[in-house]
Amino acid sequence: MNYLRIPVLSLAMAAVLTVALHPASASAARTDRWQADLSVVDTDDVNVRHTRAGLRLADARPPAAPARRSAVAEGMLVTSARTLAAPATRVRAEVTVTTRPGAAATVQVRGWRAHGWTEWRDAVPAAVFDSPVRQVQARVVLSASRSGATAEVRAVRLTADRVAVTAATPGLTYRVYATRIGLVGNTTANGHVVVARDHFVALPSRRGLSPRNSGDYTVRVCTTTGSRCEYAPVWDVGPWNTRDDYWNPSAVRENWKDLPQGRPEAQAAYQSGYNGGRDQFGRVVLNPAGIDLADGTFWDGLQLTTNAWVDVAYLWTGTGSRGVVGDGPLNIRSGPGTSYATRGLAAQYANVPIQCYVTGQSVTGPYRTTNRWNRLASGQFVSHAYISTVWGGTVPRC
Template structure:
């Protein structure tokens, strides 16, 4: 960011890192429906696609060798992220106990998060304290763990090892829910820029890139994934983009969540970023979580392609943001190899461009209609999906089911 700019399960399940794992290319993530059902035997877990800058050393996942980078928070550090293979239990559970050990020398840090497959989608990531029950947002028989290791620019190599997870009924309700409709709030957007830099999930920023940054890892998607996506709109244009970075200003400000379940700043209303409160009202002495004076009220950073091309913003300013994973509704996933998909004002490739959707981003789908035949990654189709009032994308480029007619 720039200033100017569970129930008790009858069969206990344990997932752990196998000591025999070698440092190798990351395996492709299994679909939740394909997650191997666990039994009393040990189930091997390993980093999957979307992980970045980590390596396996025996039974440990260790920060990799990539140099320090500056992302949306403009805090220079070395960081790594490892998403582990999803685990399926023999029965649904409302809570889990995650076990692990850590090594955090010289000012480094290590965190283990958990999420659950609920109502056909992944919930947000929640920090899991070792050996302590962690409530899930709903009963689920599938969970996934994520490891985040961070360190100063030189020196320390933090690690996490001996990872296990098992169901339990010893936890209070999480308070985190999926709403009937996803939360929308009006927040101040800034242009991230930083071409050539590296985001919190390991993505290297390219010119006219398509992604956004939000100030909490709870809604951070893996590199190349659109599990956590947003809709960002002005009065006349919209963009659908994956959340690939953390910032601006803060890293623990999940302001889209209810105040009671917010990671920090629980006395602020849902939908209001801490940076906005600090800048406009002197909240927290006008400073962010790192003690820096907040110079603008930014609650979202936009990559250049979103800022300039998708939304045609002339300068930093307020936009309407919908946090798609926080609610139900029809969805599709943009299936392109790179770049973006144009959003048009009619069901035709000759329609005016009124926005864009980035690679892997989820898009809302209100209904479908027949229009110009288009050939894309999903075959040839004359079906177009309405993603917002007066806005359409060709289904030939979107992985999605069928919807009612417009």
């Protein structure tokens, strides 16, 4: 099930609205313009369909959901990535949409850098990246009203150009409260059907939501003692809120900008009565959760038996080489061989930060037979036999 509700473009009555964003002073040589193809609905899209009237929700009925989930129908279309004519730091959108009371539509974009995808950013009025990007991907997110009214997006035109930006920030780590997802057989916000002992996490903002079967946004979640960790992709939105990217600074954070960076709104509501003790939907917050863990991550990766505080690193906020776990969950070990102690797991599709590599025990895996072991940023090791690809730079020998 999907959790997001983003009322960016909403009107008090049915109407057609065009939000035009014109480049102010960009050089023609550095400006790239294109129109998003809304007609292709495929496997990475959720609950949307394309008609003569435009892109709309396939099913606008409110979902039958647990109390902590969104009470309205939602869906999204992810377009193909576009390679730009020149590196850009800003993308802006011009959206033509028909909407009705309570319904919403928004256009978000992300950019590909040397060390991975940026977070998704709203392209109205503009998305600005902290370093130049060569590729841009857009998505349209729709949500219905409680009565089932929906929006229809007719066209999305995008413009990419370059403006001065500040340097990228280093990776961020915060201690937050973790709860177990469960919900086997349900569908996550990116369209994944939850299976028993699954390995992924949910965060309360789509800004760090990975497309299905990818680890573009991966977290490292560890017990507070550091004895167990799991690298897991972000495949769902929750708990409690859906617009609370609490790991971001106030200038970037979508909502609750007066809270300290790294403190989830649900935690502040539960512990201090913030927002009257309620979440963005007006529901009484019953625990301080800032992350949800799928059962496999909860039981097998961290070996938790009850909800607990954990240390979470939001790996896309950092830099450096990343290895994609092609087959998992993969054991993380204390040394370069299978005789070393297991310190946790790396889920399939997780993008793990590789510091350097050493020579160790030879292992045969799905991608190669090799004695190379990659040392992760945590100081633990994974066999290179299970890494499908490495991006973000050359990995040096330790």
